Amino acid sequence: MRGDRPGGPIRWRMHLPVPPEAVFAALDSDDGRAAFWAESAVERDGRIEFVFACGVRFAARILERRAPRRFAVDYLGGPAVFELAGDGDGGTELLLTHEGVPDAQWHEVHAGWLNVLFPLKAWVVHGVDLRNHDPRRSWDQGYADQ
Template sequence: MKTITWKLHLKSNTQDVFSLLSTSEGRKKFWAERADEDNGVINFLFPNGQTYKGRILEMIPNKRFHLDYFDSMVKFHLKPSHDGGTDLVLINENVQENEFSEVNAGWISVLMNLKAVADFQCDLRNHDSKRTWDQGYAEN
């Protein structure tokens, strides 16, 4: 098992970033086609039709959001930065070694779209079920 760690600086404040991570509407803006929550479980639907039920494991407003995600643990840690923005750290633990390269690249795609949505109100995804990660498209 391997661990992925990425850092991202956003000009948006921690409350706005946390809202994108922790609400169904927020996740829909940058991460999944749908990501509705029911009793602490997020029902993800992705452009290629794939689904996953991820349990929220820890949620501390404006600081931490942890969840089970494809049988691994994903942790988002938020910290206010000196310029009024947010320093975000993503840690994805227990990633299968044979999936590491794809998952690592996938997080870059998700995090860059999070930045685009949070800081520039622009969704970079194509929302086209025929142009997904499975066909080699990065913007899904």
Template structure:
């Protein structure tokens, strides 16, 4: 098992970034087509039709958000940065070696779209089920 760590700086404040992570509406703006929450479980639906039910493991307002994600643990850590911005660290633990390269690259796609949505109110995804990660599209 391996661990992935990425950092990204956002000009948006931690409160706005946290809302994108912890709300169904926020997650659907940058991460998956749908990401509704019920009883502490997020029901993800992705453009290629794949689904996953991830349990929320920890939520600390404007600071941390952890969840079970495809049988691994994903941690989002937010830190107040200068000029009211946010330094976000994503840590994905227990990633199987066989999936590491795809997951490692996949998080870049998710984080860059998070930045586009948070800082520029722009969704970079194509939302086309015929043009997904499975077909080699980075803008899935």
């Protein structure tokens, strides 16, 4: 987000013209996360096992879930917190804040969140998956539509 500085918190805002309950459901369910975030993202014992198209796997501990307002995971070095607020017109104002990202990964993670947020919006608003699901065309090869 404008004003973010390398090494500091990463912040992104997004407006989604659907209620916070719909956004929270996508973040808080295995099928929801698999529809926009990773090839699979199954929760077991309070941890989400993310599996990405390029083959990368890692587990993220769920730090907080307060439906339909707040969802947080320990993700790539620190807490990633999704705060959801109603916009007064039936939509959602989303604020993502990710702290603790190592300096060497900050720029990639900062940009990478857009590759989560835009697919989230496409999924919850239109039911469309923007990702290509091709391990030969992943983030590691420079593709934004992994």
